[in-house]
Amino acid sequence: MSTEEPVFAISNLDFYYGEKRALSNINMEIMPRKVTALIGPSGCGKSTYLRCLNRMNDTISGTHVEGEIRLHGENIYAPSTDVVELRQRVGMVFQTPNPFPQSIFDNVAFGPRVLGLSENKIALEETVEQSLRKAALWNDVKDDLKQGAMGLSLGQQQRLCIARVIAVQPEVILMDESTSALDPIATGHIEDLIAELKKEYTIIIVTHNMQQAARVSDSTGLFWLGELIEFAPTKELFTRPKEELTEAYITGRMG
Structure with missing residues (x-):
C-alpha cells in the first residue's frame, strides 16, 4: 500500500451554475506523480470539475462551490x-x-517574469530552455526562439503551452481535452510527453478518448450527469468495472 499523501483530497463537492447543480457529491483523492484521467460523455461535468481544482470557475459569475477541495491539506x-x-x-x-x-x-518567459521567478537574464534563459526541453520542443525551436509562436504547427503550439505552464514550476498540470484539436501524430507526441512529465508532476486529464485514458493514465474516473460513477485504477476500471453504467459506457452501449 502507498503511504503517500494525496496531492488533492476532494470531499462532498457540489458545484452550481446559479441554481443549476452541475456536480454532485464528488469524492476523490489525486495521488502525486500519477496521471488521473476523467472520462464521460459531453456535458457530464468533467471540465467543470477540472476547473474547480484551480478555481478557473471563479471567472464565471453566479457560480458557487459546496464541500471541500484540499491541496496538501489546505x-x-x-x-x-x-x-x-x-x-x-x-x-x-x-x-x-x-x-x-x-x-x-x-x-x-511570460510567467516567470510576471511572478518574479528568475532573478536575472541568464536564469530566465535557463528556465525557458529547461521548460522547452521538458515539453519536448527545444530541438524544434532552439535555433530561432525569436520567431513568432503563431507560426508553429498546432502540435508544437500545444507543447509550447505545456512549456509555458512548466516554466512557473507547478506541482499539478491540468489538461482539458488537450489533444482533441490535434492530428494522431501530434497526439502521440503529447501522450509520450505526459508519460515523461509524470515523473515530476501530478497530471489530471479530461479526455473523450477512452483509448487515450487507457494508454496514459494510472487512475480513471467516469463522470455521468455531474456524478462520479466510478473511480479506480485504470486497468481495473476498463477490465473489471464495478458499476453497470461504467461497463455500458466503456463497451459503447451508453453515451
Whole structure:
C-alpha cells in the first residue's frame, strides 16, 4: 500500500451554475506523480470539475462551490487562499492551443517574469530552455526562439503551452481535452510527453478518448450527469468495472 499523501483530497463537492447543480457529491483523492484521467460523455461535468481544482470557475459569475477541495491539506476555497499562487501551483493546458502572439521565448518567459521567478537574464534563459526541453520542443525551436509562436504547427503550439505552464514550476498540470484539436501524430507526441512529465508532476486529464485514458493514465474516473460513477485504477476500471453504467459506457452501449 502507498503511504503517500494525496496531492488533492476532494470531499462532498457540489458545484452550481446559479441554481443549476452541475456536480454532485464528488469524492476523490489525486495521488502525486500519477496521471488521473476523467472520462464521460459531453456535458457530464468533467471540465467543470477540472476547473474547480484551480478555481478557473471563479471567472464565471453566479457560480458557487459546496464541500471541500484540499491541496496538501489546505482548503483551496478558504478566504485566505491566494488564487494567483494556486494557479501557479496548479497549471492548466486548454483544449485549443492558445499561445500568445509573441515570440516563442516571450511565451515561455511570460510567467516567470510576471511572478518574479528568475532573478536575472541568464536564469530566465535557463528556465525557458529547461521548460522547452521538458515539453519536448527545444530541438524544434532552439535555433530561432525569436520567431513568432503563431507560426508553429498546432502540435508544437500545444507543447509550447505545456512549456509555458512548466516554466512557473507547478506541482499539478491540468489538461482539458488537450489533444482533441490535434492530428494522431501530434497526439502521440503529447501522450509520450505526459508519460515523461509524470515523473515530476501530478497530471489530471479530461479526455473523450477512452483509448487515450487507457494508454496514459494510472487512475480513471467516469463522470455521468455531474456524478462520479466510478473511480479506480485504470486497468481495473476498463477490465473489471464495478458499476453497470461504467461497463455500458466503456463497451459503447451508453453515451
